[in-house]
Amino acid sequence: MLASNAVARTVVVTGCSSGFGELIARTLAASGYRVFATMRDMQSRNAPAAQALRDWATQRAALLEVLELDVTSDTSVERAINDVVSRASGIDVLVNNAGIAATGPLEAFSMAQVETLFGLNAFGPLRASNAVLPTMRAQGSGLIVFVTSTLGRVLPRRGGLYASTKWALEGLAESLHYEVARFGIDVAILEPGSFPTQAVAKATRAERQEVVQAYAVAAPPQAPTQPTSRGPHELPHPQEVADAIKQLIEMSAGERPLRTVVGPVFTEGVAEYNSSYQRVRDHLAEVLRRPDQAITWTRPNS
Template identity: 45%
Template sequence: MSSVLITGASRGIGRAIAVELAGRGHRVVATARNPEDLADLPVAVKLRLDVTDQASVDAAVAAAGRIDALVSNAGTTVRAPLESVPLGEVESLFQLNTFGALRVAQAVLPAMRERGDGRLVFVSSVQGRVVLPIIAPYGASKWALEAIAEGLALETGHFGVKVSIVQPGAVSSGGAERAKSFFADDDPYLPLLRQVPALRGESVTQEEVAAAVADTLENPAPPLRVPVGAPAANALEARKKASDEEPFLPVPLDW
């Protein structure tokens, strides 16, 4: 049994991961901005943690006790064309999805490095390797997250820390439905917005993502990148084979 800290565990994928890992016998430290949202989770420890606040991160990590593994899951998304997306919203995406993930990793890594053992699992997305129109601000934050995660793998592997990036495609967790949207009534990019569901493709469940995260944590030699579900694996494989001379899309646009 290992002790696993999960960020963003109040709902969606993070909650499913907490349930899955607790069911497999791990000591789960579930965290969220609002710890009251964790009240019904069957986990060992429930803590307040805002990944965008250094004091909150430090307090949660200190209260958690030993942390063998971090599942960095906290994140959000928006729907907006790059021409008009409010830059403040893009900054907020990076603060949560990217800088927040690094902030928590920085907090747990010293103890892992000193022990010579630890796991970092970052919940990314197919959009960490494939750009989709209208969701590109989110994709940019995930591309940056994957660069950070791969850099951590290179830097910390010498100290016994294993790093993995879990890459689901569309997930039926409600996150897309909760996303902020920034479009005028006569926005010229509305035809692209209507195509987002087709671009995202077939969805997997949050439980499937949770199982992939748990399997990765329990794998003695986990891969760096872990696609979740056939649609994600197919899209990522097609991206690898595609030319870099023009933008790639997993399905054609009706544009």
């Protein structure tokens, strides 16, 4: 928790019209942070969601403002981040939460759909990060959280377009982690398992439904699934994700884990996988210091 006399830390969250984003914004604002809850289409389609957040904040005198931010637009991202920086004189935390799922086999998506989904799920968070980095570098501090997915790490004999965008995002986030640590900026990746939000309802459907059908018809027969004892009251709650983000924010700078897995469903073994990846990575980093392993990138005649 922040000390009662502390200046509220400034947090920007993307994709706050529903799901994790909305809960992250409320959870942090309820804990005394100054939250800029951002969403796209705030004057039109998402106007009720924006108003609901504003009303919630007014009732609690919470420091929460709603701003327009579409992660796929340079202009929108720059405008929102400039607005935050001028009003709050800095940014302590960016939570890259906005993202959309997709259903259908890879072949069934048009290339325009593929580019749009990568543009949103992978390049959107990079765009938002690039917008806050000059401020964080000047401050010599900051935290950027990337909400990826356990599907961005392990493909349980299925994957697809959504998973591929999250693999790309994992690569961008981990690379950024190595690059910006020298400025005192932390990067943390949050990998939720499966949670009941509007993600499925809002998912992009593959355009070529005849291809979807062909894959469905040719699907290998499935073994009957085990009956589950899990009732609706035992569904995982998306609040777990908001709480995990708050925990990350409240850890000491420089000590936050690169990856955190959250949730009881679709998470088994992923934290262990991350630990063994870390061992291989650290070993390889050491091996690459040996002269016989040096990677030479220079052109022969340069």
